[in-house]
Amino acid sequence: MEMRLDDKVAIVTGAGGGFGVAYSRALAESGARVVLADVNLEAATSAAKDLEGEGHDCIAVGADVASEESAAEMAAAAIDRFGGIDILVNNAGLMSEIPFGQPLSELSIDFWDKVMRINLTGPLICIQAVLPSMKERGSGKIINQTSGGAFGPAGVYGVSKLGLVSLTVSMARELAPFKINVNAIAPGFVTTEAGLRSTPDGFDQVVQQMVPLKGFGETDDVTGALLYLASSASDWVTGQTLNVDGGWVMRI
Numbered sequence: 001m002e003m004r005l006d007d008k009v010a011i012v013t014g015a016g017g018g019f020g021v022a023y024s025r026a027l028a029e030s031g032a033r034v035v036l037a038d039v040n041l042e043a044a045t046s047a048a049k050d051l052e053g054e055g056h057d058c059i060a061v062g063a064d065v066a067s068e069e070s071a072a073e074m075a076a077a078a079i080d081r082f083g084g085i086d087i088l089v090n091n092a093g094l095m096s097e098i099p100f101g102q103p104l105s106e107l108s109i110d111f112w113d114k115v116m117r118i119n120l121t122g123p124l125i126c127i128q129a130v131l132p133s134m135k136e137r138g139s140g141k142i143i144n145q146t147s148g149g150a151f152g153p154a155g156v157y158g159v160s161k162l163g164l165v166s167l168t169v170s171m172a173r174e175l176a177p178f179k180i181n182v183n184a185i186a187p188g189f190v191t192t193e194a195g196l197r198s199t200p201d202g203f204d205q206v207v208q209q210m211v212p213l214k215g216f217g218e219t220d221d222v223t224g225a226l227l228y229l230a231s232s233a234s235d236w237v238t239g240q241t242l243n244v245d246g247g248w249v250m251r252i
């Protein structure tokens with residue numbers, strides 16, 4: 001079973017961050033043409049330049065997933081450059097900006113709204129923006145980046161990420177008639193800069209104990225799941241959340 005993505009067009013949001021760079025690279029190395037979108041255009045441009053330097057076909061776009069107008073421009077840029085959209089990776093999210101263990105009982109509602117807008121509404125906005133092109137093409141793959149934090153007490157972050165699991169299920173049912181698969185990846189503790197910033201000092205020992213296969217994982221421990229969900233290998237899989245976390249979260 002092939003996991004090649006030759007001639008496919010992929011958009012990765014949050015493409016300038018730890019996961020976004022790794023995901024964009026994995027997609028490009030599998031043959032996809034990649035739109036690297038990030039609110040931080042400088043970071044996306046730098047990642048895109050690295051890939052271009054290696055002969056991959058990609059562009060960087062400044063895009064705020066919380067803005068419908070910005071997401072529409074992102075989709076238009078992809079269509080303008082590459083003719084359509086096959087794959088959307090909803091990876092952008094707030095995580096390290098959220099203080100570890102922040103109690104919900106004292107959380108400012110403005111901050112709650114901000115996290116929900118980016119982590120949960122943002123993916124919906126981006127799905128709505130790419131749908132016309134995917135429907136026109138007659139197929140599509142949408143991958144939402146949730147988190148193992150969705151399945152335990154992880155404050156506003158966990159609530160937003162569990163919402164994304166639910167969005168995945170509802171959209172999977174709704175878009176199945178259009179041959180658009182919607183799945184999610186729930187990584188565990190991963191050593192991106194933001195991932196490390198998100199946990200308190202000395203947390204390594206706790207992670208070692210919680211994660212049966214090893215402690216922190218690397219982004220490359222997760223890219224295989226992305227390629228599976230982005231490729232034809234997963235054509236009969238939709239509405240699923242794949243936990244990629246060294247066995248941290250186990251569900252029956």
Ligand SMILES: NC(=O)c1ccc[n+]([C@@H]2O[C@H](COP(=O)([O-])OP(=O)(O)OC[C@H]3O[C@@H](n4cnc5c(N)ncnc54)[C@H](O)[C@@H]3O)[C@@H](O)[C@H]2O)c1
Nearest residue numbers: 014016017018019039040064065092093147190192194195
């Ligand atoms: N690192 C981990 O351990 C871990 C574990 C589980 C899930 N995740 C999830 O993976 C994703 C990426 O995490 P990361 O570790 O690479 O973090 P990161 O902070 O390095 O990357 C996030 C990227 O998203 C961008 N971004 C933020 N708000 C945006 C917006 N409104 N519009 C567009 N882009 C925006 C940032 O500029 C940044 O480049 C997040 O959704 C995070 O919740 C990370």
